[in-house]
Amino acid sequence: MISIRNLTFSRGERKIFDNISLDIMPHKITAIMGPSGAGKTTLLKLIGGQLSPDSGVIMVDGKNIHQLSRPQLYTLRKKMGMLFQSGALLSDMSVFDNIAFPIREHTQLPESLIRTVVLLKLNAVGLRGARDLMPSELSGGMARRVAMARAIALDPEMIMYDEPFTGQDPISLGVLVSLIATLNKTLHLTSIIVSHDVQETASIADYIYVLSHGKIAGQGTPKELADSDSEWVQQFMHGKADGPVPFHYPSDSLTADLFTY
Amino acid sequence: MNFLQVLGHTTLKSLAKLGRASLFFYSIMTVLPYVFMRPKLLIKQIFSVGVLSFWLIIISGLFVGMVIGLQGVYTLSTYGAEASLGIMVAASLVRELGPVVSALLFAGRAGSALTAEIGLMKTTEQLSGMEMMAIDPIKYIIAPRFLAGFISLPLLALLFSSLGILGGHITGVELLHVDAGSYWTQMQSAIDFYDDIVNGIIKSIIFAWIISWIALFEGYDALPTSAGISRATTRTVVNSAFAILFFDLLLTAIMFGST
Numbered sequence: 001m002i003s004i005r006n007l008t009f010s011r012g013e014r015k016i017f018d019n020i021s022l023d024i025m026p027h028k029i030t031a032i033m034g035p036s037g038a039g040k041t042t043l044l045k046l047i048g049g050q051l052s053p054d055s056g057v058i059m060v061d062g063k064n065i066h067q068l069s070r071p072q073l074y075t076l077r078k079k080m081g082m083l084f085q086s087g088a089l090l091s092d093m094s095v096f097d098n099i100a101f102p103i104r105e106h107t108q109l110p111e112s113l114i115r116t117v118v119l120l121k122l123n124a125v126g127l128r129g130a131r132d133l134m135p136s137e138l139s140g141g142m143a144r145r146v147a148m149a150r151a152i153a154l155d156p157e158m159i160m161y162d163e164p165f166t167g168q169d170p171i172s173l174g175v176l177v178s179l180i181a182t183l184n185k186t187l188h189l190t191s192i193i194v195s196h197d198v199q200e201t202a203s204i205a206d207y208i209y210v211l212s213h214g215k216i217a218g219q220g221t222p223k224e225l226a227d228s229d230s231e232w233v234q235q236f237m238h239g240k241a242d243g244p245v246p247f248h249y250p251s252d253s254l255t256a257d258l259f260t261y
Numbered sequence: 262m263n264f265l266q267v268l269g270h271t272t273l274k275s276l277a278k279l280g281r282a283s284l285f286f287y288s289i290m291t292v293l294p295y296v297f298m299r300p301k302l303l304i305k306q307i308f309s310v311g312v313l314s315f316w317l318i319i320i321s322g323l324f325v326g327m328v329i330g331l332q333g334v335y336t337l338s339t340y341g342a343e344a345s346l347g348i349m350v351a352a353s354l355v356r357e358l359g360p361v362v363s364a365l366l367f368a369g370r371a372g373s374a375l376t377a378e379i380g381l382m383k384t385t386e387q388l389s390g391m392e393m394m395a396i397d398p399i400k401y402i403i404a405p406r407f408l409a410g411f412i413s414l415p416l417l418a419l420l421f422s423s424l425g426i427l428g429g430h431i432t433g434v435e436l437l438h439v440d441a442g443s444y445w446t447q448m449q450s451a452i453d454f455y456d457d458i459v460n461g462i463i464k465s466i467i468f469a470w471i472i473s474w475i476a477l478f479e480g481y482d483a484l485p486t487s488a489g490i491s492r493a494t495t496r497t498v499v500n501s502a503f504a505i506l507f508f509d510l511l512l513t514a515i516m517f518g519s520t
Contacts, residue, residue, distance in 0.1 A: 048392075048393055050392060050393070074395035074397075077392075077393060077394070077395040080393065081393075082390070082393040086385050086386050088385060088386040088387050088389065088390030089387070089390075090390075090391075091382075091385070091387065101394070101396075102395075102396065105394070105396050105401075106395065147390075150394075
């Protein structure tokens, strides 16, 4: 479904991706993991064509996304759903209108049919009863579920989740994990989850890429990564405080710092 | 060397921003016809940009007119010319104060609100979200707001001038007893529809274009942080004020300079 080859991308002097290649398999859940600032969200924006790489090729559904014209890009984006970290719901529209919005814009369906589609999508995320609420009245978890319903509004072939589990209480977390897995299975989606929540992501991902310092530090099934020989991957997957990524920010020794004042 | 580096950096940064602003304006122009096909979007924005500025403009216009009435009578009575108060009030309002003051007020009330709104939409990824839904935010969000500003300000400026003339009447005629007949007839005979009123409207159309462009671009180009939105909002008000005053001088020189 998605093939990335020799991708290099920089912001100013900082190299976010340094010649990485990876594949996203159709109808599977692929997780992109890594510490904060590893460029996970940037990767989603590159796949969605919102950013352009310095070099390399990103093929989505057989098309080089950065060589498409704007209308072609928009046509391809109709096959992609994206769940933003903040939900990105339009704040001046109700829950119902937020989900109806892409359907109204891209189809000529009559309003009665749009209502049916929206209610079914909301039912899938368990929020049919919240259709008249405004985004400001939703909890963080509910906002993400509404955003999820909106992301599947046009029945996309693939869906990208940007940090779906961050800042969620345990119940919302459980709901989101189960929803992502269920939607992927029932709608035969290709899912990409960008996250640093190891346990939750590993519990539903079919394949995981771990990014660090612009490179792929490890890849494999959750089990393969849990048993990885790499100390760095071990530290990340098991959340160890010290290891290849040191607990202390680089500095002189404490003795030198304290007694050379 | 350091000074030259700073100068070069600032110049390049400003030129890059001007380039981005020009491309932004071009992209608004290309989708503008779409707004006419979606009148609901436009009406909603005219309400938020124009109608909600209504009371500010009415009250300011009335007070500015009343002050001109007072000042006019005191100044003109020195020469025994208080009968010409109507001309003074109307000319200063229709030619200058109507378009300029209403534009400055509009930049402070509606321009800053537009910048903050668009900046916040950017910060909360609403604009990115629309792009990923294959909906062009320039078409759906920016263009209706641009057109709403373009339509609202000239009407608000006319309202400002009308209320100002009424304010001048209240202080000059009702309070200081200038002859009502002279106030209205001299105004009617001296104010020319094309030279004064139309030129005033042209000014406010140009100010509307400037304010809407600056306000929307600053919001769209803002750093997606609370400090970024705050700075963008300030830049909208300050840059709009400078641009209004500069273009006012330029337009006045073109319109009235040769007479």
